[in-house]
Amino acid sequence: MGIVSIDGARAVVAQTGIDQVLSEILDEAIQALTVLDVDRLQSLEKRVSEMERFDLALSAANLRALLEKKRLLGLILQNCESNLDTLNRLHQRNMRNRWAH
Amino acid sequence: MGSLNSLLNIATEALQAEQVALNATGANVANQNTAGYTREVVNFQSIDSVSLSGTSFGSGVTATETSLRDRVLDQQVEQQTQVQGQSAAVVSALEQVENVFGLSSSSTSASSTTLGTDMNTFFSALSALTANPSDTSTRQSVISAASALAGDFNSASSQITAISSSLDQRVVSDVGQVNALTSTIATLNAQIASTSPDADAGTLEDQRQLAITQLSQLVGLDQITTQQNGITLTTGNGAVLVSGGQSFAMTTTEINGTTHVLAGETGQDVTSSLTGGDLGGALQVRDQDLPAYQSSLDQLAYSIGTAVNTQNEAGVDANGNPGAALFSFTNGQTGAAASIQVTTTNTDAIATAGSGEGSAGTTNATALAALSTSDIVGTQTATGFLAAYLSKIGSDASAATTNNTAQQATLTQLTTQQSSLSGVSLDQEASNLTQYQRSYQAASQVFTIVDSLMASAINLGVETAVT
Numbered sequence: 130m131g132i133v134s135i136d137g138a139r140a141v142v143a144q145t146g147i148d149q150v151l152s153e154i155l156d157e158a159i160q161a162l163t164v165l166d167v168d169r170l171q172s173l174e175k176r177v178s179e180m181e182r183f184d185l186a187l188s189a190a191n192l193r194a195l196l197e198k199k200r201l202l203g204l205i206l207q208n209c210e211s212n213l214d215t216l217n218r219l220h221q222r223n224m225r226n227r228w229a230h
Numbered sequence: 231m232g233s234l235n236s237l238l239n240i241a242t243e244a245l246q247a248e249q250v251a252l253n254a255t256g257a258n259v260a261n262q263n264t265a266g267y268t269r270e271v272v273n274f275q276s277i278d279s280v281s282l283s284g285t286s287f288g289s290g291v292t293a294t295e296t297s298l299r300d301r302v303l304d305q306q307v308e309q310q311t312q313v314q315g316q317s318a319a320v321v322s323a324l325e326q327v328e329n330v331f332g333l334s335s336s337s338t339s340a341s342s343t344t345l346g347t348d349m350n351t352f353f354s355a356l357s358a359l360t361a362n363p364s365d366t367s368t369r370q371s372v373i374s375a376a377s378a379l380a381g382d383f384n385s386a387s388s389q390i391t392a393i394s395s396s397l398d399q400r401v402v403s404d405v406g407q408v409n410a411l412t413s414t415i416a417t418l419n420a421q422i423a424s425t426s427p428d429a430d431a432g433t434l435e436d437q438r439q440l441a442i443t444q445l446s447q448l449v450g451l452d453q454i455t456t457q458q459n460g461i462t463l464t465t466g467n468g469a470v471l472v473s474g475g476q477s478f479a480m481t482t483t484e485i486n487g488t489t490h491v492l493a494g495e496t497g498q499d500v501t502s503s504l505t506g507g508d509l510g511g512a513l514q515v516r517d518q519d520l521p522a523y524q525s526s527l528d529q530l531a532y533s534i535g536t537a538v539n540t541q542n543e544a545g546v547d548a549n550g551n552p553g554a555a556l557f558s559f560t561n562g563q564t565g566a567a568a569s570i571q572v573t574t575t576n577t578d579a580i581a582t583a584g585s586g587e588g589s590a591g592t593t594n595a596t597a598l599a600a601l602s603t604s605d606i607v608g609t610q611t612a613t614g615f616l617a618a619y620l621s622k623i624g625s626d627a628s629a630a631t632t633n634n635t636a637q638q639a640t641l642t643q644l645t646t647q648q649s650s651l652s653g654v655s656l657d658q659e660a661s662n663l664t665q666y667q668r669s670y671q672a673a674s675q676v677f678t679i680v681d682s683l684m685a686s687a688i689n690l691g692v693e694t695a696v697t
Binding site for chain 2: 204
């Protein structure tokens with residue numbers, strides 16, 4: 130992606146490749162979250178944070194696929210949150226058992 | 231207590247304890263690839279010491295083996311397995327519905343389907359009549375296109391019925407597998423109650439756990455831990471499948487041509503309340519999705535047929551007689567897609583002329599042609615309705631696929647967590663949980679930023695930002 134104009138602190142980025150980059154980030158985030166790969170997720174977080182500095186324009190043709198991937202990541206996150214709650218309760222219970230001994 | 235004898239006793243107990251530990255390690259190594267095996271750990275416990283003349287003497291150590299299992303996490307995995315099993319079954323059935331219409335994940339366009347193409351051909355043939363109403367080959371095109379369209383409706387309807395029948399068979403097959411597993415679980419319950427009513431039953435519990443996980447792939451379950459280390463299993467609405475050493479077989483029966491499932495001690499009909507697993511998914515598609523698709527297809531076939539019939543009956547045919555119905559149905563709108571037929575092969579039967587203008591008139595041909603742009607299916611045109619119908623099937627299948635992918639990913643997370651939680655110390659467990667938490671936070675952050683990026687990108691539009 131190339132910068133085509135600078136407006137103050139923000140830059141407008143050429144569209145070519147942006148859809149692809151976002152798509153890859155979403156795919157990688159889904160895979161990494163599935164296997165709980167923290168390092169990969171944190172690196173993705175950093176990568177996507179850097180993109181925040183730019184104004185991006187997406188191709189309408191790829192928008193649907195991107196939205197679908199974003200929705201998938203959202204669904205996994207929702208499940209993840211409820212499972213984390215359960216596992217936290219489970220862990221706290223185990224800790225209580227340990228103190229009881 | 232401080233005698234040589236007692237020292238020997240302590241040494242013997244220590245050796246026995248070490249032997250238990252070695253046995254556990256041996257079992258763990260030997261079973262590392264055994265499905266459902268849970269790691270065993272050894273708990274060493276000092277036997278109470280005894281004080282004599284102010285001096286404390288230890289009296290040895292005992293060791294007991296315990297399997298590292300956690301029922302809360304196991305149940306979480308089972309529940310997720312049930313959700314994932316259902317979503318996988320839904321995806322598989324909806325893909326078959328997509329195939330009926332020749333849809334794919336990349337194309338849900340009506341014009342690319344046989345039904346869409348033949349509908350357009352039929353309306354084009356009607357339109358051609360307005361220019362040349364007396365031409366026999368033009369009239370023949372209308373009859374041929376009408377037959378092709380009716381055939382498409384018949385074919386699509388019969389394929390949807392075939393999917394429903396195959397789901398019936400799947401229900402029967404699933405019920406057979408459920409019964410085999412509940413019988414196994416009841417037997418294991420009885421063995422566990424007699425050999426280890428108050429403590430972990432090791433391998434027997436592993437086998438029972440494995441059977442419950444396999445059962446979860448088939449049907450949604452509620453699980454209750456009972457006395458003597460037993461497990462009671464019920465369906466979501468409380469029909470008992472296993473209670474202690476007894477299992478209650480599910481049965482199937484046919485009611486109005488549809489397979490119903492009976493369960494529990496009294497054999498209650500649980501068909502409408504079964505959810506989860508392959509059985510839940512098969513029933514969901516068979517009883518909710520397919521009837522809706524079939525009903526819409528019937529509505530479309532009936533609306534086109536009756537609109538054409540009404541208009542043809544308003545005109546005059548090539549022999550100067552009042553027009554008759556071109557399409558027939560056996561039972562009104564119900565089953566219309568399956569029963570729609572063209573009533574004639576006689577090209578003269580098309581009523582192109584209006585009443586009172588003679589057989590060479592074109593008023594009615596124009597009115598027949600106008601049906602393609604009229605709202606003849608509720609508030610929609612026939613092609614508009616078909617497009618919306620196919621789009622609904624495509625989006626249902628796509629949503630089911632996304633949901634299944636998410637449920638599979640979540641199940642993978644949980645089983646990952648299960649293997650690590652059941653095989654390590656509590657400290658390591660805390661560390662794993664932290665890793666889970668951090669992964670969740672980082673992924674949430676990625677999601678939030680992508681969300682914001684996409685929102686602003688959509689607002690910016692495609693052309694304003696880039697040349």
